[in-house]
Amino acid sequence: MFPCNSRITIPGPAGSLEAITTCPAVAAKVTAVICHPHPQHGGTMHNKVVQTLARGFSELGARTVRFNFRGVGASHGEFGHGVGECEDVLAVLEWTRAHRRPDDEIWLAGFSFGAFMALRAAARFAVARLVVVAPPVQNYPELGPPPAPRVPILVLQGDRDDVVSPAAVTAWIDTLTAPASLRMFSDTGHFFHGRLNDLRASLHEVLGPAVAADG
DSSP states (O other): OOOTTOEEEEEEBTEEEEEEEEOOSSOOSEEEEEEOSOGGGTOOTTOHHHHHHHHHHHHTTOEEEEEOOTTSTTOOSOOOTTHHHHHHHHHHHHHHHHHSOTTOEEEEEEETHHHHHHHHHHTTSOOSEEEEESOOTTSOGGGOSOOOOSSOEEEEEETTOSSSOHHHHHHHHHTOOSOEEEEEETTOOTTOTTOHHHHHHHHHHHHHHHHHHHO
């Protein structure tokens, strides 16, 4: 059974992972897993963009799971240089698959480093949809290029991002064969200061019809 609106621990490869779940009053057939930004730069599941994604998904009727990577908050372990964090995502996805309702789709989302981890995990786990905010497609050459998604993807990007190159994100999207939607936010930096409500509105605009069709 899915533990609604709870602070929980999920078994992970480096020990337990701290997580928070939400369940809307009227639920669609979707459960969304959300990944936070870089653990070594202050990223946690309480990041404002991550919280905005969780709120937006909940408003659409999706259950949500957001979690702390290894070594963050109450999660066990230490920073895994992107390799371990991808394994953490896979562990949370496996837990979600085991606890979701039988007909629920699993969606995977992430912000910045979390977006990169989501893309890597989606190459190894069958999710139905991806949502990535400021995906750092060029920032981690030691991990290789991000795998091309095999499912529909929504990309949310600020045009004044000084951490992730908007031009690189646009060029990467142009190489994809899976259905991709890009929302480029004008006068917006990496952390979407002052634009979080607009980010949430984009979730409603793009994903609302998909949730209605799935539900």
